[in-house]
Structure formats: C-alpha cells, structure tokens
Amino acid sequence: MNVAEAVVLSTEPAYENAFVTWFASEALARRREPGQFVMVHCSSEGCDPFFARPFSYHRVDGDRFALLYTVVGRGTAWLARRQPGDRVRMYGPLGRGIRLPRDRANILLVGGGVGIAPLVDLAETAVSRGHQVVAMMGARTSAALLPPGAWPKEVEYVTVTEDGSAGLRGLVTEHVGAYLDWATKLYACGPAPMFAALADVLRGNSRRMRPEILMEERMPCGWGMCYGCAIFTRRGVKLCCKDGPRFPLFDVF
Amino acid sequence: MTASGTFSWGFEFAEHFDIEALGAIVTKGVTPRPRAGNPQPRTAETPLGMLNSIGLQNVGIERVIEEFAPRWAAWRVPVIVNLAPDRVEDFGTMARMLDGVPGIAALELNISCPNVDTGGMEIGQDPEAAAAATRAAVRNTDLPVIVKLTPNVTDPVPVAKACEEAGAAAICAINTVLGVAIDIERRRPVIPRGRAGLSGPAIKPIALRFVWDVAQAVRIPVIGCGGIRTGEDAVEFLMAGASAVQVGTATFANPRAPLDVLEGLKRWMESHGVQDVREIIGAALPKGEA
Ligand SMILES: Cc1cc2nc3c(=O)[nH]c(=O)nc-3n(C[C@H](O)[C@H](O)[C@H](O)COP(=O)(O)OP(=O)(O)OC[C@H]3O[C@@H](n4cnc5c(N)ncnc54)[C@H](O)[C@@H]3O)c2cc1C
Ligand SMILES: Cc1cc2nc3c(=O)[nH]c(=O)nc-3n(C[C@H](O)[C@H](O)[C@H](O)COP(=O)(O)O)c2cc1C
Ligand code: FES
Numbered sequence: 001m002n003v004a005e006a007v008v009l010s011t012e013p014a015y016e017n018a019f020v021t022w023f024a025s026e027a028l029a030r031r032r033e034p035g036q037f038v039m040v041h042c043s044s045e046g047c048d049p050f051f052a053r054p055f056s057y058h059r060v061d062g063d064r065f066a067l068l069y070t071v072v073g074r075g076t077a078w079l080a081r082r083q084p085g086d087r088v089r090m091y092g093p094l095g096r097g098i099r100l101p102r103d104r105a106n107i108l109l110v111g112g113g114v115g116i117a118p119l120v121d122l123a124e125t126a127v128s129r130g131h132q133v134v135a136m137m138g139a140r141t142s143a144a145l146l147p148p149g150a151w152p153k154e155v156e157y158v159t160v161t162e163d164g165s166a167g168l169r170g171l172v173t174e175h176v177g178a179y180l181d182w183a184t185k186l187y188a189c190g191p192a193p194m195f196a197a198l199a200d201v202l203r204g205n206s207r208r209m210r211p212e213i214l215m216e217e218r219m220p221c222g223w224g225m226c227y228g229c230a231i232f233t234r235r236g237v238k239l240c241c242k243d244g245p246r247f248p249l250f251d252v253f
Numbered sequence: 254m255t256a257s258g259t260f261s262w263g264f265e266f267a268e269h270f271d272i273e274a275l276g277a278i279v280t281k282g283v284t285p286r287p288r289a290g291n292p293q294p295r296t297a298e299t300p301l302g303m304l305n306s307i308g309l310q311n312v313g314i315e316r317v318i319e320e321f322a323p324r325w326a327a328w329r330v331p332v333i334v335n336l337a338p339d340r341v342e343d344f345g346t347m348a349r350m351l352d353g354v355p356g357i358a359a360l361e362l363n364i365s366c367p368n369v370d371t372g373g374m375e376i377g378q379d380p381e382a383a384a385a386a387t388r389a390a391v392r393n394t395d396l397p398v399i400v401k402l403t404p405n406v407t408d409p410v411p412v413a414k415a416c417e418e419a420g421a422a423a424i425c426a427i428n429t430v431l432g433v434a435i436d437i438e439r440r441r442p443v444i445p446r447g448r449a450g451l452s453g454p455a456i457k458p459i460a461l462r463f464v465w466d467v468a469q470a471v472r473i474p475v476i477g478c479g480g481i482r483t484g485e486d487a488v489e490f491l492m493a494g495a496s497a498v499q500v501g502t503a504t505f506a507n508p509r510a511p512l513d514v515l516e517g518l519k520r521w522m523e524s525h526g527v528q529d530v531r532e533i534i535g536a537a538l539p540k541g542e543a
Binding site: 001003041047048049050051052091217218220221223224225226227228229230232236237242 | 293506
C-alpha cells in the first residue's frame with residue numbers, strides 16, 4: 001500500500017450517470033493486480049466526508065490508471081467534478097486481486113452494472129497474457145452500458161439489457177449458459193443478487209471452473225483495521241478489504 | 254499509542270509503516286472465546302465520524318496467546334491487550350492467562366463496549382462492578398492494568414476513583430459514545446441493533462470533558478482518546494490532563510494518522526519551546542487541582 005496524491009489527467013462521461021477519471025501516480029498504478037482497489041479521499045481539504053471511498057482499478061497504463069464510477073452520493077459527485085491538474089489523496093493498491101490461470105484459459109467475464117469497472121482491467125491483462133476472453137455485461141438499459149470501444153478488441157463482447165434496448169434481453173445470468181461449455185474459468189463482479197443467480201446457474205455443472213467474484217461491502221478503512229467490511233462465508237467471517245474483494249463464488253453463495 | 258479496535262492486531266500497520274515509531278499499540282478487544290461479530294451493516298459514516306457496531310469480532314484469547322503474542326515479542330513497541338469479556342470474573346481468568354506471556358506489556362480492560370448484549374458498558378456504568386473487574390484483573394497479573402471508561406454516564410469520577418482504589422495503573426478515556434443513525438428511505442436504523450458507538454473528531458470535545466474531569470479526580474495517569482487526528486488535538490488532551498493519547502478512528506481515514514499525530518506533536522513542541530511533554534500535561538486545568 002502507498003499513500004499518495006494522484007494528479008487528475010481527465011474526467012469524461014462514460015455512460016448515463018457514470019464517469020471515467022484518469023490519474024497519474026506511479027506509486028498507485030504500478031504493481032496492482034486486476035481486481036484490487038484504491039481508497040480515494042473525496043474532499044479537497046480536511047476530512048468531510050470523513051472516510052475515503054473504495055474504487056476498483058478500471059484500466060491501468062504504465063504510471064496512469066482510470067477509475068469508472070457511477071455518481072451515487074457526495075463522494076462520487078465530488079470526484080466527477082475533478083479537473084485536469086487537480087490532486088486527489090488516496091491509498092492503495094489494496095485487497096487481494098485476481099491471479100489469472102498460468103495455462104491458456106477460456107475466460108468468461110460476467111458483469112452487472114458498475115461491476116464492469118474491474119473487469120475491463122482484468123480483460124486487458126488476460127488478453128495480454130494470451131487468454132481467450134468473452135465478456136458478458138448486463139445493464140438495465142442501453143444508456144447504462146459502457147461503450148464496447150472501452151474493451152480490448154480481442155475480447156468477444158456480449159451485451160444483455162433488461163429492457164432489450166441493446167443486445168440480448170433479460171439478465172446476464174439467464175444467458176451465461178450458452179458459454180459454459182466453452183469457458184474454463186469464470187470471474188464476475190456485480191450486485192449480490194447477480195452472484196446468487198449465478199451460483200444457481202453454475203451449481204450443478206460448472207463447479208470445476210471455481211468461479212471467482214469481486215465483492216463489495218461498506219469500507220471505512222480498506223486495509224483491515226476496522227473489521228467493518230465483514231463477509232460471512234462458508235469458511236468463516238472474512239474481511240472484504242483484506243481477505244477479498246476476490247472470493248470463490250461458492251464460499252459465499 | 255493506537256486505540257483498541259482501530260488497529261487490528263498491529264500486523265497490517267507493521268507491514269506498511271514503522272511500528273517501532275509508536276509509543277505503544279493497543280489490540281482489538283479480546284474475548285475468552287472466538288466471536289464472529291455482528292451482522293451487516295456494521296458501520297455508518299456520520300458528520301466527522303462514524304457509528305460502529307462490530308460486535309467484538311476476534312479469534313479468542315487462546316489464539317492471541319499462541320499466534321499473535323510470539324510475533325509481538327519480536328517488536329520493541331509495547332503491546333497492550335484490550336480485554337472484553339462479558340462477565341466480571343473473566344477479567345481475572347483472562348489476566349491470569351496473559352500474565353508472563355512474552356510480547357504483552359500491559360492490559361486494558363474494556364468495560365465500555367456498547368455493541369454487545371451483556372457485560373461491556375454495563376460494567377463501566379457501575380462503580381462497584383468496575384472496581385470488581387479491576388480487582389479481578391489486578392490480583393491475577395503483574396502486568397499494569399489500564400481501565401477504559403465509557404462516556405455513557407453522567408459523571409465518570411465515581412467509576413474512575415473506584416478503579417484507582419481497586420489498583421488500576423491508569424485510566425483510559427473514552428470509549429465510543431452511544432448514538433443512532435436512521436435510514437430514512439427504509440424507516441429503520443442503519444445499524445440493525447439501533448444503538449451503536451460514535452467515534453471520530455465529532456466526539457473530541459466530549460472526550461476532552463471526560464479527561465478534564467477524571468484527571469482532576471485521580472492520581473494515576475489518564476490516557477486520552479476520542480477524535481484525535483492531529484498533533485494539535487494531542488496537545489489539547491495533554492493540556493486537559495492526559496499523560497498519553499490514543500489515535501483511533503483517524504487511522505481508518507488516514508493510514509499514517511498515528512505517525513502524523515506524533516510528528517505533529519513534536520513539531521508543535523519544537524515551535525513552542527516545549528522540551529518535555531510533562532511541561533504541558535494538565536497545563537489548562539484550574540490551578541492547584543491538577
Ligand atoms: C472494493 C470496492 C470496489 C468498488 N469499486 C467501485 C467502482 O469501481 N466503481 C463504482 O462506481 N463504485 C465502486 N464501489 C462502490 C463505491 O465505493 C461507492 O459507490 C462509493 O463509496 C459511494 O460514495 P459516495 O460518497 O458517492 O456515496 P455515499 O454518500 O457514501 O453513499 C450513497 C448511498 O450508498 C450507500 N452505500 C455506500 N457504499 C455502500 C456499500 N458499499 N454498500 C451498500 N451501500 C452503500 C450509502 O449508505 C448511501 O445510501 C466499490 C466498492 C468496493 C467496496
Ligand atoms: C470500529 C471500532 C472498533 C472498536 N473496538 C474497540 C474494542 O474492541 N475495545 C475498546 O476498548 N474500544 C474499541 N473501540 C473504541 C476506540 O478504541 C476508541 O475508544 C473510540 O473510538 C474513540 O476514539 P477515536 O475517536 O479516536 O476513534 C472501537 C472503536 C471503533 C471505531
Ligand atoms: S474496511 Fe476496515 S477492515 Fe475492511
């Protein structure tokens with residue numbers, strides 16, 4: 001973990017109510033694993049709001065990294081107003097990220113909502129190591145989708161919208177079945193109901209894939225000090241920030 | 254030093270920073286048996302602070318002795334173990350178990366946890382129970398025994414004096430202040446138990462009031478705790494009569510907080526020509542009573 005001030009390079013709208021902010025900071029960008037996160041202080045001075053906010057690495061390029069976030073409250077609204085040159089205090093990288101398989105794998109990524117944020121970094125890393133990647137991304141409607149251009153071109157990209165306004169209609173978990181024979185490894189990030197549905201789909205036939213998920217919990221500290229982010233798993237109580245955010249799907253659901 | 258429950262067992266900090274720079278560390282609250290802690294949500298952010306209801310999640314005293322103490326023994330920084338059993342007599346049992354264990358420098362009795370159903374804060378609200386807990390611990394160990402007070406009483410002096418008479422080596426003030434936050438969309442408390450413990454800069458004036466009152470009433474040292482975030486905050490506590498301070502919730506927001514407080518204090522002393530902290534301990538108290 002490094003405590004640092006990152007310099008804002010740009011803030012752009014990504015889709016409905018979501019933004020991508022690029023930062024420069026060698027201390028924070030280097031040596032992260034996909035799926036790790038940073039704690040970002042969303043205030044210029046002092047300490048209001050008091051706690052930093054956790055965000056996954058969305059993309060990393062040398063000494064630069066991007067966060068993708070939806071504006072849901074004060075902190076994210078503040079972040080979306082950052083201009084190039086602004087300095088933002090943060091600490092990271094934190095948590096246990098994803099260790100990709102050593103052998104070439106057929107990797108299926110399943111994302112819902114803003115859960116796509118870390119999956120883009122994961123896809124870029126996986127592609128660069130020669131893995132085959134299919135990304136299935138679910139959103140409420142077409143306006144809430146990250147443009148396909150944000151993904152590496154080697155990735156086969158499948159869109160699912162609840163209202164059918166783009167790609168397949170329904171929930172991602174209703175469509176993963178089509179890829180289960182192909183996939184040898186599955187990673188997912190999204191809301192808890194998506195994980196529960198995914199567990200139901202995978203339970204019978206696809207345990208061999210050892211699906212892994214990136215989880216969220218309220219995180220006051222992000223580095224194992226407060227015990228606020230407990231996740232109740234089949235292997236006991238774990239801390240989302242320190243033991244996770246990566247967990248085996250079937251340890252939790 | 255660091256405040257209990259805000260520093261885990263010290264290993265995370267030691268991985269990233271120089272733990273030997275600290276005066277002492279206080280561990281998470283330990284119970285006789287392992288505890289899983291409370292369900293989610295366990296925390297709520299509040300103006301300049303937080304509510305917590307962690308519920309004393311910990312591995313239990315046996316694993317603390319077997320697994321953690323040997324690692325602490327390799328450090329020079331003194332490690333103070335915070336004890337949080339739910340029965341008065343268990344303070345004695347636990348103190349005996351920790352007596353003479355290498356790596357443990359002192360005990361801090363948590364008679365002030367608001368987030369469990371039994372024991373905890375009830376003991377700290379009753380001078381007789383507090384004295385009994387202190388006596389039980391003191392009789393069973395040669396380690397110094399610090400007693401940590403709850404602010405959820407009108408007057409802390411009777412409890413503090415009772416603990417002093419029962420043999421406490423120091424008093425720590427304060428634990429968290431009872432509070433509630435409401436989720437207005439769901440018309441429910443944010444924390445399932447309703448009441449939770451408030452900490453952070455929001456409680457600093459309350460903590461200072463307790464230190465102020467207790468420091469004038471007892472002869473043993475008082476350790477100030479509550480909302481400390483900067484060197485200047487520490488100076489305030491020292492002037493209110495504290496001999497040492499603990500940094501708690503500030504560490505969540507700023508991983509370097511305990512070091513920043515220490516460095517800030519040193520800078521303040523240098524710029525004010527203060528050579529020794531003893532020069533300012535109790536400096537703001539009414540004359541003749543400190
Ligand atoms: C490991 C991790 C990675 C994350 N990565 C991303 C990311 O890449 N992109 C992104 O957009 N978001 C991400 N999040 C979520 C993000 O941290 C929150 O959206 C952010 O903290 C909200 O801050 P705010 O100040 O805008 O909202 P606040 O004003 O703090 O909160 C707005 C509302 O959301 C509730 N809330 C806040 N956090 C949580 C939570 N964790 N669980 C349940 N309710 C909550 C609050 O109680 C409040 O009602 C991640 C969270 C975690 C734990
Ligand atoms: C998440 C959390 C957990 C805590 N756990 C303990 C504990 O186990 N034992 C204890 O004596 N105090 C515990 N406390 C209280 C703190 O040690 C401290 O007394 C209080 O938070 C006030 O100081 P602060 O404002 O600097 O945090 C806890 C506080 C927090 C925020
Ligand atoms: S957020 Fe504090 S322990 Fe995980």
